[in-house]
Amino acid sequence: MQILLLGTGTVTSRLSLTLAEHGHTLAGQMAAFSPQHLDLFDFQGVIVVAPEAAVTTESLLRAAERGKFLFILAGADDGLAAWAHSTGVHAFAFPPTELETDRLLSEIRRAESGTLAADAQFRRTVLGGDMAARLQSGMATRKIVVTSPKGGTGKTTTAVNLAVLFALSGLTTYLIDADANAGSLQYHLRLQHAKTTLIGLLRQELARNTSVMGDIAAGARYLEAFTPLPHLPTLKVLPGFITDDLGDQALQNEERITGVLHGLLEAGVATGGVVILDVGINPAHVVHRAALRLAEGIAIVIKPEIPDLAETRRWLARMLASLSGVVGREASYEFVGSRVKLCYNQVIGQNFKAAHTLLQHSLKEDHLHLPLSPNGLLPFVAPHLTSEAVNSDRAEDILVWRYKREKPEELAAYVDALVGFASHFVPVVREGAARAGFLPTSANGTRKGWLRRFKKG
Numbered sequence: 412m413q414i415l416l417l418g419t420g421t422v423t424s425r426l427s428l429t430l431a432e433h434g435h436t437l438a439g440q441m442a443a444f445s446p447q448h449l450d451l452f453d454f455q456g457v458i459v460v461a462p463e464a465a466v467t468t469e470s471l472l473r474a475a476e477r478g479k480f481l482f483i484l485a486g487a488d489d490g491l492a493a494w495a496h497s498t499g500v501h502a503f504a505f506p507p508t509e510l511e512t513d514r515l516l517s518e519i520r521r522a523e524s525g526t527l528a529a530d531a532q533f534r535r536t537v538l539g540g541d542m543a544a545r546l547q548s549g550m551a552t553r554k555i556v557v558t559s560p561k562g563g564t565g566k567t568t569t570a571v572n573l574a575v576l577f578a579l580s581g582l583t584t585y586l587i588d589a590d591a592n593a594g595s596l597q598y599h600l601r602l603q604h605a606k607t608t609l610i611g612l613l614r615q616e617l618a619r620n621t622s623v624m625g626d627i628a629a630g631a632r633y634l635e636a637f638t639p640l641p642h643l644p645t646l647k648v649l650p651g652f653i654t655d656d657l658g659d660q661a662l663q664n665e666e667r668i669t670g671v672l673h674g675l676l677e678a679g680v681a682t683g684g685v686v687i688l689d690v691g692i693n694p695a696h697v698v699h700r701a702a703l704r705l706a707e708g709i710a711i712v713i714k715p716e717i718p719d720l721a722e723t724r725r726w727l728a729r730m731l732a733s734l735s736g737v738v739g740r741e742a743s744y745e746f747v748g749s750r751v752k753l754c755y756n757q758v759i760g761q762n763f764k765a766a767h768t769l770l771q772h773s774l775k776e777d778h779l780h781l782p783l784s785p786n787g788l789l790p791f792v793a794p795h796l797t798s799e800a801v802n803s804d805r806a807e808d809i810l811v812w813r814y815k816r817e818k819p820e821e822l823a824a825y826v827d828a829l830v831g832f833a834s835h836f837v838p839v840v841r842e843g844a845a846r847a848g849f850l851p852t853s854a855n856g857t858r859k860g861w862l863r864r865f866k867k868g
């Protein structure tokens with residue numbers, strides 16, 4: 412493992428020799444540590460020899476947020492030892508006995524082999540152990556499709572920001588690009604080298620040529636397909652899907668496609684995580700159709716504009732008709748009504764109100780009696796921010812992530828509304844976001860509450 416060793420003294424020197432003997436490399440050794448070092452050195456683990464180093468828990472938190480493994484050597488009455496115990500970070504006695512050094516080496520091995528998970532450490536250190544447990548077990552809609560009946564409404568922007576919000580709030584989040592028409596997640600997340608893609612996975616599973624396999628082995632293989640995001644250990648991505656080849660073998664077998672999507676969703680949820688699929692506009696495409704049927708929650712992202720409303724009306728009618736053929740009329744209404752969460756995006760002022768009334772009216776005209784509410788109201792964001800969110804050279808400029816880093820006032824309303832929408836799926840996310848330190852509040856300290864204001868009015 413590449414290690415940053417913090418300390419200068421005899422114990423640190425001895426430890427650095429032992430680490431080298433066991434095949435570990437030192438990215439650096441220094442007495443003091445600050446968050447800037449996270450960008451200067453390339454390393455996976457940090458070892459703090461507390462009595463011989465100057466570090467704060469705050470800077471160690473920043474390292475854990477970036478997915479670095481922490482190992483602390485400290486005397487029993489050292490403040491860092493107490494912090495390590497309260498957050499579940501690995502702590503070792505100082506000065507270390509031979510036995511203690513062996514224990515340290517084996518924990519480093521566990522981290523290397525993937526048994527000691529960076530996302531679990533992130534949750535415990537950043538949010539606290541009690542919150543970590545609640546995030547993983549609380550009641551929630553954990554299989555989420557983000558779609559829209561029309562292109563360019565902000566589906567990918569919403570899917571990406573929801574995923575980053577969940578991940579920053581401590582939930583292990585799996586984001587899948589299942590847009591067969593315009594997949595672009597890898598650009599949004601600046602993924603240079605993805606392990607594989609959804610189409611790659613479909614081809615691989617097709618080649619396997621057996622539909623019956625051990626659930627556990629399959630689950631592990633599905634999780635293996637995700638690429639972890641550098642700098643955010645709780646977010647894992649399965650990008651890119653586009654194929655212009657309509658005869659592509661991987662797209663011919665609907666049962667297999669459903670099987671793979673089902674496997675991905677189950678594997679992610681089994682880890683206590685949330686799975687988000689960015690699904691393209693055509694609900695009849697074989698991959699989109701499979702995703703929509705497997706979802707527990709379907710976010711429909713539209714702009715409060717006539718063309719989007721008209722397409723939403725058509726989309727709902729088609730969805731109900733196609734489901735009615737399979738499960739009957741009543742069950743299809745139940746399915747759509749309980750899953751669909753409408754999200755108006757690029758909202759300016761109160762313009763969504765008239766739009767929503769219009770939509771309800773047109774549904775009634777079609778005799779589609781769906782009780783749709785505006786569950787999400789995401790405001791229009793200044794173009795320089797949305798532009799940098801996709802065009803700068805770092806994923807940390809994604810809107811919510813940027814808000815967490817810099818708290819620009821211009822983004823407060825967007826992030827607040829996003830937290831509101833996200834909590835329709837995972838209620839505890841609000842608390843996670845607060846613990847992670849970025850739930851926005853207005854100047855006078857009260858929450859802005861877009862949705863609440865609308866409901867009252």
Ligand SMILES: Nc1ncnc2c1ncn2[C@@H]1O[C@H](COP(=O)(O)OP(=O)(O)O)[C@@H](O)[C@H]1O
Nearest residue numbers: 562563564565566567568756757790791792797
């Ligand atoms: N809330 C918003 N405010 C301003 N611009 C937005 C907002 N959401 C999305 N956009 C912009 O709209 C365009 C389309 O967004 P995108 O997420 O790619 O849509 P889709 O995936 O539905 O095609 C992008 O230029 C994006 O920056």
Ligand SMILES: [Mg+2]
Nearest residue numbers: 566567593595
């Ligand atoms: Mg898109």
